[in-house]
Amino acid sequence: MLAERLTPSIPLSSRAREGDFDRGVPHFPFPWLCWEKGPGNGGLRSLPDDSFVDSCFWPEAPRASTIWTVLSVGYGSYSVVRDMTWRSIATLLFLTGLVWPANPLDHSARSAALAQADSAPCGYADGFDLPVPGIDIERTDFAIYRARFGGLHTGIDVAFEQLGEPVRAAARGQVTFSDPQGWDTEKGVVVVQHTLPDGTLVNTLYGHMEELNGHVFPPMGQCVERGDIVGAIGFPSRGRPHLHYEVRTRYRHEGGPGYTAQNPLELGWLHPVDFTYLANLWVHPAYRWHFTLADRLTLAPLPLEDGTYVVVSSAHVQAVTAGGAAIWQFDTLGSVTGLLALPDGRVLVATSADQVIVLAGGRLSALWAPPKMLTPPILLDGAVVFMTAAGRLAAFTPDGAPLWETEPLGERAVRWAVSGDRLAVATPDNALTVVDSAGAVLTRRAFEALPVPVAAGEGAFWVLAGMAVGRLDTALAWSTAFETGRTFSVGADLVTGPEGVLYAYSGEGRVLHAWGPDGVARWIAFMPGSHLRPPLLGIGDGALLYALSTDGQLLAFDTGDGRLIAQLSLYDGGVQGTSAARWLAVGPDDSLRFSSGFLTVVGLDGTALRAAISASTP
Secondary structure, three states: OOOHHHOOOOOOEOOEOOOOOOOOOOOOOOOOEEEEEOOOOOOOOOOOOOOOOOOOOOOOOOOOOOEEEEEEEEOOEEEEEEEEEHHHHHHHHHHOOOOOOOOHHHHHHHHHHHHHHOOOOOOOOOOOOOOOOOOOOOOOOOOOEEOOOOEEEOOEEEOOOOOOOEEEOOOOEEEEEEEOOOOHHHOEEEEEEEEOOOOOEEEEEEEEEEOEOOEOOOOOOOEEOOOOEEEEEEOOOOOOOEEEEEEEOOOOOOOOOOEEOOOHHHOOEEOHHHHHHHHHHHOOOOEEEEEEOOOOOOOOOEEOOOOOEEEEEOOEEEEEOOOOOEEEEEEOOOOEEEEEEOOOOOEEEEEOOOOEEEEEOOEEEEEEOOOOEOOOOEEEOOEEEEEEOOOOEEEEOOOOOEEEEOOOOOOOOOEEEEEOOEEEEEEOOOEEEEEEOOOOEEEEEEOOOOOEEEEEEOOEEEEEEOOEEEEEOOOOOEEEEEEOOOOOOOOOEEEEOOOOOEEEEOOOOOEEEEEOOOOOEEEEEEOOOOOOOOOEEEEOOOOEEEEEOOOOEEEEEEOOOOOEEEEEEOOOOHHHOOHHHOEEEEOOOOEEEEEOOOOEEEEEEHHHHHHHHHHHOO
16 A cells, blocks of 8 residues: 555656556656665766756666665756665655655645746647658567667767767757766767646657767756757767757656666657657647557557457557546457457457457457468458358357358458348459348349449448449349449549539549539549558548548548648657558547558547637638
8 A cells, every 4th residue: 555655746648658657757746855766876977956856766676675776856966865665765755755745835835836847937839840851660679679788779870970970959948967978988868748738748869979070958947848859960989970859758967877667658768759759649639549559550440339449459458548547458369360349348358379268358259260261350230251262251249159150252352341131242253242141142243344343331332343333222222323433443432522512533643633423523632642452531520531541641621622621640669660551540529540551549629620720811
């Protein structure tokens, strides 16, 4: 219980989780104490007036038997008291009344001091940049292992062979560390602390710098603006001239280790490029929430009805809150190939080892082996359906009991869609087959080109085939709505607006089309960004059409005239990202959730996005 009472008293968010004493908590609630793995003070420097002390944990998680050096810290100075274990520290705090101060006046004074420390002394960051131009974001060395240094890299090394070139502050903030000898022969270090609009604190570090060509280090405590010069690229003794750049939620008063034995994303460091993209959304009026993971996504996130998410990185399955806190995790035998949220709250996981695993709260509920699967699992009215290697649709209960199987439909399923209790499947022979939840084939229709089915609600389907947009109504009667003059391919997609306007992507290129219910073209829009894979489309209350590109750009188009009115981005991870794991979900209230297929998932408010656009339009 004593250890629990030492939990940092700050709001839980993606930057700090309950009980995580070493995860980059910006401030420990007791400004006069600091712990560090001992013995010795590890070279801590005097702290500036009016500052709180960071929690001084090294990357290893604290244990009850770990020896720590207790520092009695006044404002501007500190002294070593004695080495103690974590348990004896907790006892000391309890016995001296520091855990729950008995004096209300002291408690009020401490609360006021904490509020002062959590304010933004230099103002709030309004945007982030990378510190030098021309950084290669396709390939970064963040978290890579280097045997020479015995650990995983906590930042990115950039701007090689640019000795003396200026380095600029990524954002508005306050200098909390500045030392031209901060890394000894590895040259100087500057740390800037930034306050985001919601009060979150992050630190950027600029290492291996020197004072060259008139570019000097800013003094401790100075406020800097986005783009201000904070030093010059230096020549470290163990490498070529370059800049080491970090983003982290810890070590605001020192250079830090540079390398860790554990994934730095688990220890308070952030991927610098991923964070830069995220931060520019974080300061946007439409931003509502986000979480960033410690491993890259390999499948799109799966939202659950309770507001939590299931995320997958290869064979690692994890449930997280909307704030990113881990709820449970489960490792599979093979890579995860499909996820389903079952109606009873359980999660179904399909793997490359031809296993189906059903989890209830992270615990194994069922395990079974379906026939060789050619599709991810499809949920149809509570049944789990696969296309098998025999070309049949086969349905099972979530616990693995067989329900039904169709006759062979084709060599594989190319596209499929679920509408109500019906499943439409397109096969390479240009046929479209619709089955019901009992496995009965309701209709099978041949087309001259591959048909692409899209759910139209209540058991009906839109079908994009050749140059035509057609419809299978609830009675499964076919009608060609109109000819478009544009050929649809396997990557085509379509969404419908509130007034029956159809918005479509043909499957190739970078063009979006809008047609009225009568087939009359409304507009054509061009999408910037990369479209090596088809964009993901979404529409909320009908005012904006959203498209998520291969490279993580969220594009918002005015549905009235096709104007591109907003262009927001998440980092796609470069060569480490998985574009197939992109995710876009748009609610009827125009709430947005999206991911670029790398580390971060963001929630936005489309109504606030429109308001911000209107406010900025002359």
